[in-house]
Amino acid sequence: MKSILTFFLVLLAFCLSAQDYPESYMCYKAGSDIAIDGLLSDEEWGKANWTSKFVDIEGDKKPKPKYKTRVKMLWDENYFYIAAELQELHIWAKLKQRDTVIFYDNDFEVFIDPQGDNHRYYEFEINALNTIWDLMLAKPYRDGAPAINAWDIKGLKSAVKVYGTLNNPKDKDKKWTVEIAFPWEVLKECAYQGRKPKSGEQWRVNFSRVNWEVEHKDGKYHKKINPKTGKTYPEYNWVWSPQGVIAMHQPETWGYVEFTDEIVGGKELTPRIDQDYPAKIELIRLYTLEKKMYEKYGKYFNKITSNYPVLIETTRKQFLISIQSASGKTWYINQESKLWTE
Known part of the structure; x- marks a missing residue:
C-alpha cells in the first residue's frame, strides 16, 4: 500500500502545472x-x-x-x-x-x-x-x-x-x-x-x-x-x-x-522532482489553517482533516505538525512556518 501511495504522489508531482509545482x-x-x-x-x-x-x-x-x-x-x-x-x-x-x-x-x-x-x-x-x-x-x-x-x-x-x-x-x-x-x-x-x-x-x-x-x-x-x-x-x-x-x-x-x-555546454541534465513537495505544501495548508483558527478562537487545534496521516501537537502559543511524505521521510512545520525533516 505504501509503495502505491509513493508512486501516486511522485506521478502527481510530474503532472502538476507550473502553478502547482x-x-x-x-x-x-x-x-x-x-x-x-x-x-x-x-x-x-x-x-x-x-x-x-x-x-x-x-x-x-x-x-x-x-x-x-x-x-x-x-x-x-x-x-x-x-x-x-x-x-x-x-x-x-x-x-x-x-x-x-x-x-x-x-x-x-x-x-x-x-x-x-x-x-x-x-x-x-x-x-x-x-x-x-x-x-x-x-x-x-x-x-x-x-x-x-x-x-x-x-x-x-x-x-x-x-x-x-x-x-x-x-x-x-x-x-x-x-x-x-x-x-x-x-x-x-x-x-x-x-x-x-x-x-x-x-x-x-x-x-x-x-x-x-x-x-x-x-x-x-x-x-x-x-x-x-x-x-x-x-x-x-x-x-x-x-x-x-x-x-x-x-x-x-x-x-x-x-x-x-x-x-556547462556538455552533458544535458534534468533537475530532479522533489517528491516531498506535495507533503510540504500540505503542511503549509495546515499551518495556514492553524493561524486562521488562532486568530478566530485564540487557540490552536490538534485535529484537522488531511489526506495525509497527520500528528498535531499544540500548546497555548505553539504548534508542531508532522506528516510522512512519499519518500518515507517525516516532515514538520511549526507556528513560524519553518519546514524541516529529521
Missing part, C-alpha cells in the same frame, strides 16, 4: 572565469540555458507580462552567478543610495533560501543604475520577522548594461541586462552545514521584476497617477516561479535550482 533549473559549473560587466558576452553564458519567461506573480490569474524577462545561472568554486535580461521600452532609475527600497524604481530581485526551510534566507534588489539593496530575513514577514538591512554581501560583484538611454523619455530603449556574482563565502552562512552546495543538491530560489506604469512630463519619467484615486497605479510583479498571490515572501513556492559539477 515550482519552476526548476539545472545550474552547471562555469568552465572559465566570468567577467561581471553586464554584457553577458562571456562564452560560458552562451552555453547556459535561459529560464522560462517570467509570468505574473499570481500566475494564470493575470495576463502575461508585456515585457520579456528571463535569467541564466552558473556557479564555480567561488560564486553563484546570475544573468538577467529585461526588455523595456523606457528604461529609468532614480535611486542611488545603497540599501534604499529599490523596488520604488523598476528593479530586478533575487531570493535565495539555501536550506529550503523558509527561514534564514536572502533578498537582493538592483535597479538600472546598479544600485543594490541586500538583506537577510530570519523568517518570513508573515511570521513577524523584520528585515536585517544592516547585513551586506561582502565580495559581491554586480553590473548593469543599458541597451538604450537611461532616463531619456524622448526615445525608445531595447533592454537592460544584469550580471551578479554572489560569493559562496557569504551565502553559505545560512546553508546546510555552513557550506556551498554539493553536486546534486537543490536550493530554493526565485526572481522577481517590479515594473511601474510611467508617463513623461518635462522631459522626465514620472509614475503614472490614477485620476480616480489620485495615487500611482500599483506596480506589476513579474516572477520566474509564480506565487499564486501577491507575496514574494513565501519561500515554499520558490523555484528549485539544482547544482551539478557538470561543465
